[in-house]
Amino acid sequence: MWNWSNSDLKVRLTLRVAAVSTLCLAAISCYFLIDSEHTVRARVEAIAGVTARTLELQQSKIQWVNNPRSDFPDLDAVAASVMTSGLCLAFRTSEGDVRQRICSGAQSDTAAPPIAFAALYRRLFDPGREAVHPVTVSGNAIGEAVVWIDPAVLTAGAWHDAGRLMAAFAIALPLLCALVYAALARALRPTRLICDGLERIAANDLTARLPPFDLAELSAIRDVFNHLAESLATALADRNELTQKLISLQDEERRHLARELHDEFGQSLAAIRALAASARQTAAQDCPPLLAECDGIARTAAGMMETLRGALFRLRPPDVDELGLAASLEGLVAGWNVRSRGRPRFEIAISGTFERLASSISANLYRIVQEALTNAAKHAGATRVALRLEMRESDPQLSTPCEIALAIDDDGRPGDPPVKSGMGLLGMRERVAALGGRLSFEAGHGKGSSLRVLVPVAISQPVGAAAEYAA
Known part of the structure; x- marks a missing residue:
């Protein structure tokens, strides 16, 4: 499963470019389909107008030559110059009867569009709508010129145009993504140097410095990085100097405390042991019951001296x-x-x-x-x-x-x-x-x-x- 939060920046930006390009293709496709529909409608309206004027001229000619047997309407003259695939011409009387209709067939080599595309296209544009122009003679409407295009032909043509656009996009999009990725990889190549510098700083190598970069943003990062490394190096040197002084001061205090303990408490404990020994000799002659107390004092003093020796050893090592x-x-x-x-x-x-x-x-x-x-x-x-x-x-x-x-x-x-x-x-x-x-x-x-x-x-x-x- 794709982890978007940890994806590579080049991949992420390339995917965004691909997404934006796809949206642009969709917008362009919609524009071309709408423009194509408007063009077709305008053409059908123009053909309907030409057909109506042609029929009016035919009717006027019949009246002028007084030839009621002349064929009317005659749409062949119009069809010869305007007929295209799927186009239909018709004359409809005022009573609604269609007296003549001419339709051209669809091209057999045109591939049928997908059902989903056909349904969507018909829902959006309603292809096959009739263009109707009245046919009037001496101010009286005698019928209508009706022109339309087969909806299947329009849908197939729209799908053909969209297919060519998608084929071109399918070729251009991978090429565009490859070029974008290569450009981003080249532009972001200095970030590897920045990561290496940060790793060296994290490993306490404060001599790490970044080289100059072409991009202004990366140059700003480089200036801040180098200033930070210099500041850290200075702060670490000051801290080490202070640490050395503190350690020396601590050791000196320990030595001083050890001397004080040895000179004061050591002598006092030695004196207590000597007094306890003297008191024991006196008690042995004059008061034997005090021997136990004298021995207890001597043992306590000996224990304190042993504890003092351990403390002195820790305070003042060999x-x-x-x-x-x-x-x-x-x-x-x-x-x-x-x-x-x-x-x-x-x-x-x-x-x-x-x-x-x-x-x-x-x-x-x-x-x-x-x-x-x-x-x-x-x-x-x-x-x-x-x-x-x-x-x-x-x-x-x-x-x-x-x-x-x-x-x-x-x-x-x-x-x-x-x-x-x-x-x-x-x-x-x-x-x-x-x-x-x-x-x-x-x-x-x-x-x-x-x-x-x-x-x-x-x-x-x-x-x-x-x-x-x-x-």
């Missing part, structure tokens, strides 16, 4: 520049496995060498993984989280012949928009955008979600699968 990205991620995964006691189970697989990465790339990738693991463990309720990090080689002709592929899959709940689509994912997107990479997140209809990150990098020496890690 120095990625010193340990390297691979070792830092292995330590992060191992820490999660220890804290979660095997539920969920975190797995990691690293392929390639990452020692020569820039510190900004390593730090941002570490933060992305840290945020993703936190979401999977604390919010998605996952039982298994798999992390894969791979250094891939790409086309050496490119400015960045390598790219880092990061994949994180979990089997947790996929439908928690505030966590999965909120600031955590937004922060990861900003970090990836700052690195010039691409991020995609997919949540399955059942259970689980997938995070994919691709970051282009430039490394001076070839990259191979020199290191394989599994934890």
Whole structure:
């Protein structure tokens, strides 16, 4: 079934041209049929007038020569000059008697028109109507000259003329549609360039520009498109610069908060544990019932110190520049496995060498993984989280012949928009955008979600699968 709403513009316009042409043919056909009918009626009226005058002359001649035996009426003289296919001449007396009638036969090679066309033509034009002119002699009417054409002959002639017109239209219409389609295809060829440019913009290629066009309308689109691409490129550059500043500020705030917690709360908790140990020694000598309370204080302080260590680890991760990205991620995964006691189970697989990465790339990738693991463990309720990090080689002709592929899959709940689509994912997107990479997140209809990150990098020496890690 034809889907008109999604049809090709060239096809749609060509069909409209065909429809308009068909309507024009119908109008022209009607005009020619009406004009032909008027022409036939005028001709029949003229023949009737000539016949009436001829009969009047014949009657006057009879009276002048006083020859009552002369043949009257004599229509042969008129018929010899005016007779055509289907034409009939007659003289009808004042009493209504037809004294003479001459009719010519129809052409035998004329094809009979369709019944529907014949019925319509007779309904519209009433062919075969008589043209009547009185025959008068000395002011007295002695009869009438009657002329008509056989309706079947008129209908066949109209169908013949209409058939020739339709045959010419049947030949011209496909040719016209082909020419219109070709002209539209040529005129709309630049729209393919516009679609390609939009697809490049949608793929975050803001260097896309449209070339000049001949048509003024397409040139206006080109100007707006190029201005939009330039504006988007400028806005994206400004956003990336602001994002870098915000990320740096956020990391600095985290480091500052980690120092404050370590210096203040860490020392306070250490002091509490020392006081608890001292109080226990005193209680062991003087008041044994207080030993349980002292042990409880010590356990509480130890638990708080363990919680503080985890918070400090998240706020201030190990120095990625010193340990390297691979070792830092292995330590992060191992820490999660220890804290979660095997539920969920975190797995990691690293392929390639990452020692020569820039510190900004390593730090941002570490933060992305840290945020993703936190979401999977604390919010998605996952039982298994798999992390894969791979250094891939790409086309050496490119400015960045390598790219880092990061994949994180979990089997947790996929439908928690505030966590999965909120600031955590937004922060990861900003970090990836700052690195010039691409991020995609997919949540399955059942259970689980997938995070994919691709970051282009430039490394001076070839990259191979020199290191394989599994934890």
